Amino acid sequence: MIYLIASVAAIAGFLFGFDEGVIAGILGVLKAHFHLSKTDIGILASALPLGALFASLILGSYISTKLTYYVGRRTAILAAAVLFVFSALAAALAPNYWLLVTARVVTGLAIGLAGVMTPLYIAEMMPARVRGRLVSAYQLAITIGIVFGYIVNYLFVYGVNWRWMFASGAIPGLVLFVGMWFLPESHRWLLLNNKHDKAAEVLDKIHTSKDVEHDIHEIEETIHHEENLVRWREILAPMVRPALLVAMMLFVLQQMSGINVVIYYAPSIFKDVGFSSNATQILASVGVGAVNMLSTVLAMWLIEKLGRRKLLYIGFAGTTITLAIIALGTYTQAQYLDWIAFIATMAYIFFFAVSLGPIPHIMMSEVFPIHLRNTGMGIASICNWGFNFLVVLTFPDLVRSIGLSTTFIIYAVACVIGLVFTYFYVPETKGVSLEAITEHLLHRKPLRTLGKG
């Protein structure tokens, strides 16, 4: 049962990555098909993060209200799955550009919905000891989804069949629906709604609990003091502010590093630097996706070995240098620019994926006091999607007006700011228990002084 629950998280992450990746190979084709301008391309690419931003804004505010009582997690994830299938098919059949944009916004809504409700479901269902690992598994699933998105691009590139590329997104949506159908509603939510007997049944099934009644009693004790009653004032209290700053800024910097410009526009960047055939551009993108995925596996090990701060230094330094190399290469129109840019992009992705990719996700689940965690994570996700949207929307117009090299320099500057921010603000949470982090904040000690390193 626990594995089935974990795989639901994985599928939700996979869908997130798939829908980010699949658009990359489609943009070029659609440009010709619908005669799109640079601005149109930006709008189409950023429709997905815009939808997800909407969903996270709505859910972010609803998590801290009583509404959480009424909507079951399972019901919400099933609804997200239906939206995934429906919007993938709608995109595939779209007769014109604006309907396509609308379908992508709906896919974004599904991603945002699943992105908030799945971690909530998992956090409620899983024992604490495996929760941390699931956060990393979620990030890994995103990167696997991206590679699959690129592979689907490659498979259909010769027939230039963008409709099939979109349609294939319905399959993982269907798998999510079927998987979730067989899973029970969260027992904590059932207790929240006074469905005692059903909750006992679920707990019996999943936790191999020795004393179900005792566990239920314990949950009932805590449940009414928890995040559902959090007020906005509490999350902005001076004591929590340092945690909020770290969680938000790490996502702002993650997105400002330009990662999704590479993920969403990889084939067109490879075209700009001299890869002429459509298939080679997409094949090079599959390489980007593969490095992203493999480096994430490495990150899962390195994060506990080196710690968050050291790894962030390595990540931000590496992305700064590689972005500068690409910028310099394009500015000077260097000889062998295609290969220089290809290798630098691979290195950039490596530095991102071992550090800036997973660390914000992990730290947002660590730094908040326990009763404010869901609200805090909701706000951090809003930053993630908001800046994802901004960066992806503005890229084509920025390249047109100030050129690829200057645009990349902007992202490189963000990475330098990342280095400075890490030095002054980011705490080392490696090996520190969540209780100790809360305690540290409660005593109003600067978050930065936590841990070693």
Ligand code: BGC
């Ligand atoms: C980011 C996504 C990004 C992905 C790339 C994630 O950590 O939040 O926006 O597309 O990494 O692997």
